[in-house]
Amino acid sequence: MLKVRTDHKSLNGLEKAACILLALGEERGSRLMERLEDDEIREVSYAMAGLGTISGKVVERLIRDFTERFAGTGELAGTFDTTERFLSKFMTGDRVSEIMADIRGPAGRTMWEKMSNVSEQVLATYLRNEHPQTIAVVLTKIRADHAARVLGLLPQNLVQMVVSRIIKMEAVPRDVLEDVEKTLRSEFMANYVRTLGHDSHAIMAEILNRTDKSLFDTIMEPLERRMPESAQRIKQLMFTFEDLTRMEPQALQALIRNCDTNVLALALKGLDDQMQMHFLTNMSERAGNLIRDEIELMGAVRAGDVEEARLSILRTAKQLAEEGEILISNRGDGANALVY
Structure with missing residues (x-):
């Protein structure tokens, strides 16, 4: 019974x-x-x-x-402040801050509504580091007009992979969708709101780190005239391909080991001899000769392809830094100032 x-x-x-x-x-x-x-x-x-x-x-x-x-409750007043005080009664300060950051973030009841209100440039910058299948899921869940703008900001080779997956996509299993939502909430949305709320220069630097040179110049040249202090702050926070030459030899060698040879050869194409040699001398003699031959054989290449290869290596460097494998420094504060 x-x-x-x-x-x-x-x-x-x-x-x-x-x-x-x-x-x-x-x-x-x-x-x-x-x-x-x-x-x-x-x-x-x-x-x-x-x-x-x-x-x-x-x-x-x-x-x-x-x-x-x-x-017998009577009138109630629900505000950000009352909510924060309420949560503080039974949560740690860090957890309260995380939840309040999410609440104060982009408007929207669901995660997908919130994502549809995030700047397309910021969202594209984040998604270009994700797997094409994940990008496809996100773009099918946010507003179509927003998805179109985000898609237009992704690298062309990535766009083709994403479009292909969207076309072939069937119903997304609920557990997969929940995993994507959880990742977006914990790794992107909270960090986005926190960064946006505390240092808008940092998020602008992160965006510009992922743009090509022509767009960078288009943005920075007028900014340096109108807001010189902000422009200088953004430059100090940025980390560029040229900054890789200031890395310690062990760190640069670790980065090279984690990069595809073809991508590395394309990234080194067009660099001045001194910078190119800095990379080559941190490889084995055999690997250096292979890279030299690859550079010579590829002939003329599109500037956009070279830029994308360099951005790919920068993303790898930042990932290794986040994992604690290497240390990298930004251009504005000397070799001892760490970006991560």
């Missing part, structure tokens, strides 16, 4: 919520439940499925407690 639960104190918060939704009946309870976020629906559903049998007295007690709690 199934045990009947007769003590309301034995129920946790989710179980109490599940009881009240069931007591409201399928029609009214489901209308209330559909207003919850997907992760909240999942948690309440788990609790509901595991409730077992609840005695009538417990149900009455829960409903009475629920109605009494709200009957």
